[in-house]
Amino acid sequence: MKPLALFRDQTLGARFWNPYTQTLSRAELDRLHLRKLQALIRYAYARSPMYRRLLDRAKVRPAQIRTMDDFEKRLPIIDKQEILEAQAAGPPFGEALAVPEDFFLHRFQTSGSTGVPLHIPLTYYSSLLWGESWVYLYWGIGLRPRHSFYFPFHWGIFAAFWSAYMGVRRLGGTVISGGGLDSKGRINQLLAYRPDVVVVTPTYALYLGEVARQMNVDLRQSGVSIVIVSGEPGGSIPTTREAIAELWGARVYELYGIAELGPTNPGCPLADRVHLCEDWYHALVVDREDRRVPDGEVGEHIVTSYLQHGQPLIKYRTHDLVRWTQAPCGCGTTWTGYPGGVLGRTDHMIIVKGVNVYPSAVEALLHEVAGLSEHYEVHVTWEASNDAVTVKAEARPEVAATAYPALRAEAERVLKEAIGVTIGVEVLPGRSLPRYELKAKRFFDHRPPGHRWQRDA
């Protein structure tokens, strides 16, 4: 039989999905961004009543954005609340919409955990680009059309892993759906189908391990060689990544995305950072006063999407804290890197006696304490003009309750040594904290709103 192949040998061995742009110099990338931003701003001003109003209010016309400096300084940063208000003007999409509904291919929404869900319209073209953004990761870590991808996912109204699925379709890989099953059913399916890749949240990757243990199944025998995590920090936290790698006997990579924007940052093949997908996104990292922070510094991630044509998003406040760098990466790309991925949320920012404490750092440190499980909660209160933090950490089921005081002392020592301030730890019995199938709720903010960096988005 004559062999069939989707890709020719010449392209199959390519290091990058898009060799034309993934190695451009910063100056060339910035020139390209400016042209894309100008096209996007013209589009949004012409088609989205919300953007026309925003730009008119800021006294800016699209033609006045001539340089990147104009873009950074003259255009307003937009927050989720403004999109919600624009949608409320004529639900579900109201004045945020830029295309007729004929163009919709798919509709999503956020969970609305803070009140009102944000509606996300996806055009056919946007859906292609959502998928494309994942393929940079897939291709970079050596995945090709011959590989199969398992999705232990419910395929609901939340964007979650839909874009990863669209990416597998773009790549030409095989999708295996774990929809409609509980965790035990999914583990049985994994053993039966033996996929190459599992795409999952870090929380659920670890939880499946717990369920597998109860079933006397070793996930290292499942044949999965790569676990791709997304949806919450974890993939860039070394100790979490190692715990998942150990559990599955697999390499672990991540993609950082935001539901309303899409898959903005595919993980680096070296697995210590994510890169901005500069073909389809532009980003700034800013301080509390919305000024650009220098290379290597931490700030809030402000993202512009070139692919949300149904509902354009320009300079969108993600509330995610990242450290950005233009320094060359060992993987060979020139695209902006974010070492450590997402470090936390601006609305989860904790300052204890002048020291910034990131919940992701707490997670990484707890994994260093032998005897603690991966399940924990961070509780923040406001006491004596300061943020006060208590960590509730769950012991491994096999640890006796008599060992809890020593475990607590060890955890408090590790946190104090690494962060420099005292963080109280409460050790709880095994399996006492809730389990989650998508994103875990780990952060509980009991501070009055005036004492948070930003209000909850």
Place this chain on the structure above:
Amino acid sequence: MATRRVTRRARRPRASRPASDRAGIVRRLRELRRLARGLRRTARAPVVERVAQIIETECHLALWALGEVSAMLPETERRPRDSSGRAGNGPR
């Protein structure tokens, strides 16, 4: 009856020549998009028009990926007048 003599060289269309350089690829993508637009305008079957839309969209995507920035959506690009004289819905 006269038979038309077609040599191997003559049958090979220009498009099959390798276009390894970026400019050549861009040129060929634009040509492909132009053909797809023509097909969209003249297709009588919805199935063919939809396929032409998809080809045009994919060409637009590939051109953007190569740094050839135009309108945000293929449907909002400036277009030549069609056979009925109707102007395209181009962007500003």
